[in-house]
Amino acid sequence: MKLFLxxxxxEVVHDAVATGLIDGVTTNPSLMMKEGKDPRDVILQIxxxxxxTASVSAEVVGExxxxxxxxxxxxxxxxxxxxxxxxxxxxxLKACKELSEDGISTNVTLCFSVSQAILAxxxxxxxxxxFVGRLNDNSVSGVELIRAISDVYRRHDVNTxxxxxxxxxxxxxxxxxxxxANICTIPPTVFNKMYNHVLTDKGLEQFNSDWATLQDKxx
Ligand code: G3P
Numbered sequence: 001m002k003l004f005l006x007x008x009x010x011e012v013v014h015d016a017v018a019t020g021l022i023d024g025v026t027t028n029p030s031l032m033m034k035e036g037k038d039p040r041d042v043i044l045q046i047x048x049x050x051x052x053t054a055s056v057s058a059e060v061v062g063e064x065x066x067x068x069x070x071x072x073x074x075x076x077x078x079x080x081x082x083x084x085x086x087x088x089x090x091x092x093l094k095a096c097k098e099l100s101e102d103g104i105s106t107n108v109t110l111c112f113s114v115s116q117a118i119l120a121x122x123x124x125x126x127x128x129x130x131f132v133g134r135l136n137d138n139s140v141s142g143v144e145l146i147r148a149i150s151d152v153y154r155r156h157d158v159n160t161x162x163x164x165x166x167x168x169x170x171x172x173x174x175x176x177x178x179x180x181a182n183i184c185t186i187p188p189t190v191f192n193k194m195y196n197h198v199l200t201d202k203g204l205e206q207f208n209s210d211w212a213t214l215q216d217k218x219x
Contacts, residue, residue: 001177004055004185006165008035010045012188017049024055026085026107026129026165026185032059040078047079055127057107059085065094072099083107083126088116093123100124107163117149121160127183131166132176142166143175150180170194 002023005016008031016022025046032039043058050056056079060071068091072084083105086092096106100123107127108120112135120128130149132142146164153160163183164176170193173184186194 002183003191004057004163004183005191006031006167006185006187008032008037008039008042008046009188010035010042013046014049016188016191022191023183024057024081024083024185026057026163028057028059028085028109029061040074043075043082044078047081050081054081055083055105055107056081057083057085057109057127059109060095063091065091065098068092068095069098072104076104085109085129088120093119096120096123096125100126109165111149112145114145114148114152117160117162118152121153121158125160127161127163129163129165129185132164132172133166133168135166136168143172143179146176146181147179154180170196 003021004024004026005013005022006026007013008027013025032042035042043056047056058075060068062068062071068086075082075084084099085107086096088108088110096108099106105126107129108125109129111117111120111128111130117128117130130145135142135145146162149162161182162180163185164181165185167173167184167186167190170190173186173194176184
């Protein structure tokens with residue numbers, strides 16, 4: 001069970017990685033655009049935050065497999081932690097197959113159906129990213145898609161890991177893991193909220209106050 005952070009903000013990623021609870025990071029062109037920095041620098045900085053070979057997804061863009069592979073070459077040279085993220089299209093899967101055969105870590109993104117997840121597995125993807133929140137936005141259960149992919153992958157001994165993406169809230173994290181996601185990639189706001197429970201706050205307040213009372217009695 002792994003938790004990835006879905007962010008290109010190096011300060012925010014740094015703080016989350018420092019908790020020791022984050023196993024990897026995913027980025028995408030929209031997240032990169034938000035930061036407005038050179039994506040290669042962002043990827044390198046994030047990779048260097050881990051003291052081991054983590055998985056840091058850098059997404060390629062292009063019309064053809066060749067264009068995607070050229071861009072992938074640039075990213076691969078940056079750091080051994082780089083995972084190449086590719087779109088679930090015929091050209092994206094062609095590029096994925098080639099990279100997978102060369103032993104490069106790959107993440108096939110924009111997955112919205114079981115049949116697409118089957119193709120990603122056939123292309124040798126290390127990870128497939130079903131978009132939970134965006135499916136929910138379209139009145140289809142994202143969690144049920146994770147369950148369905150997990151059932152098929154388990155039944156057929158598929159090695160591709162299910163990386164639940166487009167996660168919008170804490171509840172979805174628990175549900176995705178419960179139905180078979182190997183990894184959830186989550187925005188920093190959702191990660192921070194995972195700690196929270198009103199009963200934890202209430203219980204802690206009571207423990208602290210009782211401890212202080214005891215100290216007073218003992219002094
Ligand atoms: O990185 C892909 C994914 O997590 C995007 O999420 O919230 O833009 O649908 P969202």
